[in-house]
Amino acid sequence: MSSALSFQSLRKTYGATVAVDDLSLTVEEGEIFGLIGPNGAGKTTAVECALGLRQPDAGTVRVLGMDPQEASSQAFYQRVGTQLQESALPDRITVRETINLFASFYPSTADSEALLDRWGLADKQHASFASLSGGQKQRLFVVLALVHDPDLVVLDEISTGLDPDARHQVRNRLREVRANGTTVVLVTHFMDEAQALCDRVALMNQGRCVALDAPSALIDELDASYRVWFDAPSDFDLDPLRTADDIQSVELVDGHVQARGGDDLLTAVVHRLADANVSPNDLHAERATLEDVFLTLTDDSQLPTSSSPDLRD
Amino acid sequence: MKAFLTLTWTESKLFLREPAATFFTLGFPLLLLFAFGTIFGNGPASAPGNVGYTTRALPGYVALTIGALSLLSLPITLATQRDQGILRRFRVTPLRPTTVLGTQAAVNLFMLVVSTVLLLVAALTYDVPLPSSVLLATGALLFTGTAFLSLGFLLGALMPTARAAQSVGMALFFPMLFLSGAAIPQFLFPDWLTTASLALPLTHVTRLLQDAWLHGQWNGTAALVLAGTGLTSTVVAAWAFQWS
Numbered sequence: 001m002s003s004a005l006s007f008q009s010l011r012k013t014y015g016a017t018v019a020v021d022d023l024s025l026t027v028e029e030g031e032i033f034g035l036i037g038p039n040g041a042g043k044t045t046a047v048e049c050a051l052g053l054r055q056p057d058a059g060t061v062r063v064l065g066m067d068p069q070e071a072s073s074q075a076f077y078q079r080v081g082t083q084l085q086e087s088a089l090p091d092r093i094t095v096r097e098t099i100n101l102f103a104s105f106y107p108s109t110a111d112s113e114a115l116l117d118r119w120g121l122a123d124k125q126h127a128s129f130a131s132l133s134g135g136q137k138q139r140l141f142v143v144l145a146l147v148h149d150p151d152l153v154v155l156d157e158i159s160t161g162l163d164p165d166a167r168h169q170v171r172n173r174l175r176e177v178r179a180n181g182t183t184v185v186l187v188t189h190f191m192d193e194a195q196a197l198c199d200r201v202a203l204m205n206q207g208r209c210v211a212l213d214a215p216s217a218l219i220d221e222l223d224a225s226y227r228v229w230f231d232a233p234s235d236f237d238l239d240p241l242r243t244a245d246d247i248q249s250v251e252l253v254d255g256h257v258q259a260r261g262g263d264d265l266l267t268a269v270v271h272r273l274a275d276a277n278v279s280p281n282d283l284h285a286e287r288a289t290l291e292d293v294f295l296t297l298t299d300d301s302q303l304p305t306s307s308s309p310d311l312r313d
Numbered sequence: 314m315k316a317f318l319t320l321t322w323t324e325s326k327l328f329l330r331e332p333a334a335t336f337f338t339l340g341f342p343l344l345l346l347f348a349f350g351t352i353f354g355n356g357p358a359s360a361p362g363n364v365g366y367t368t369r370a371l372p373g374y375v376a377l378t379i380g381a382l383s384l385l386s387l388p389i390t391l392a393t394q395r396d397q398g399i400l401r402r403f404r405v406t407p408l409r410p411t412t413v414l415g416t417q418a419a420v421n422l423f424m425l426v427v428s429t430v431l432l433l434v435a436a437l438t439y440d441v442p443l444p445s446s447v448l449l450a451t452g453a454l455l456f457t458g459t460a461f462l463s464l465g466f467l468l469g470a471l472m473p474t475a476r477a478a479q480s481v482g483m484a485l486f487f488p489m490l491f492l493s494g495a496a497i498p499q500f501l502f503p504d505w506l507t508t509a510s511l512a513l514p515l516t517h518v519t520r521l522l523q524d525a526w527l528h529g530q531w532n533g534t535a536a537l538v539l540a541g542t543g544l545t546s547t548v549v550a551a552w553a554f555q556w557s
Binding site: 051052080086088093104 | 315316318319320323327330331393394397399401402404405406407408409557
């Protein structure tokens with residue numbers, strides 16, 4: 001199987017700041033691949049190197065077998081589609097004019113009517129760019145990224161500004177894009193999106209790739225892949241839980257007890273509670289998520305909130 | 314070629330949807346034509362020599378259009394497109410950089426021709442004759458337009474933001490408008506001011522157009538100054554231009 005995108009020992013610095021440091025990873029053809037990590041982790045810089053917008057200081061980049069710095073922009077951008085952070089269109093251009101304009105840049109294009117329909121913009125054809133909502137603008141940029149039916153599409157923070165319903169729609173549409181034969185690289189700070197959608201994710205922190213695997217595999221690798229929550233009486237002694245072998249950690253969070261551990265966590269907690277003759281309220285167990293992987297591997301970092309999109313790395 | 318034509322057509326429509334650009338390029342020259350035409354008329358005694366005021370002023374209104382396109386519309390468009398990431402978005406398509414910039418040149422030259430035709434038709438109201446040599450007049454129009462638009466590319470390359478382009482463009486445009494002979498004929502100026510106005514590049518546009526349109530002559534000095542300005546601007550603009 002050939003790779004759609006690969007970085008080998010990629011390094012990029014801005015003055016004294018090392019944005020990407022010794023990054024190596026390979027995206028296979030036909031994957032939905034997620035690039036995740038805290039703000040400033042180097043995700044956007046890596047993507048910009050892949051798109052030929054920035055020249056790496058060291059290392060190699062291959063996109064569909066091409067070197068973005070060497071390939072002619074005709075050959076390169078005919079096969080690669082992209083939606084960039086921080087881009088816009090003229091205020092007074094209409095959706096239809098935009099599609100026609102971008103379609104004219106390529107020798108062959110996808111069915112633009114179908115694209116507009118699929119991405120919910122069919123009734124906005126004559127609306128000006130300035131009159132679109134944030135989510136509609138975002139979807140228009142995705143349509144522009146797909147207008148020439150590329151082999152690889154790179155989407156940088158596609159879900160920023162979308163409401164939960166729209167994000168759900170976008171996930172389904174992206175699965176269709178992949179089913180159509182297009183490899184998808186997704187830069188995102190929505191962990192639920194990456195977990196639900198991506199075949200594999202690379203977690204970047206401080207310019208390096210700190211984890212690379214399928215989301216479920218990364219969760220399995222956590223020491224504490226399960227969590228148990230319950231409410232206990234205020235005089236409940238936590239020490240027996242803390243000393244139990246199968247329980248990794250116990251803490252009080254907002255008056256609730258939270259225990260973390262591996263596959264045997266729930267049994268262990270229930271045993272200890274029975275031993276103490278405590279019948280807990282509101283007990284529930286949950287499997288760890290990609291967010292826990294993120295928090296564990298990027299320790300000192302905070303998960304960015306949905307209202308603060310990733311800064312340019 | 315399809316990309317160039319579609320982009321030129323789209324940019325032309327966007328140009329006409331921008332009220333300020335449309336006014337300064339198509340409305341303002343006509344406004345001056347009718348305002349000064351009403352005040353001074355075009356009789357034999359309305360200006361020195363045997364040429365009527367409005368006939369004599371018409372090439373100046375064309376020069377004014379060239380100034381508005383080059384100092385306002387082009388640099389503001391380029392700086393805005395850079396500011397908003399539009400140029401950056403174009404960079405990740407097969408579009409060649411020269412196509413993007415060539416389109417801007419084509420749109421602005423097209424608007425210049427449209428404005429000139431409108432002026433010529435409107436000037437019929439005052440019995441202004443067509444230039445004695447239409448070929449020479451057309452050549453002068455395209456030469457001055459191209460040379461001066463280079464200055465617009467230079468401004469568009471140097472201005473960091475759309476706001477800066479707007480402020481600097483206005484600060485350059487209005488003095489040139491009044492002092493280059495484009496809006497107010499220089500026979501009304503004291504001699505020292507006429508001499509000083511030679512420092513303004515638009516003065517040479519006005520003179521070259523006047524000599525070509527009114528006398529059928531090619532003003533070599535003005536052509537040399539404009540060619541120098543145009544080449545220097547192009548070289549510096551190409552060196553300084555940033556896509557994002």
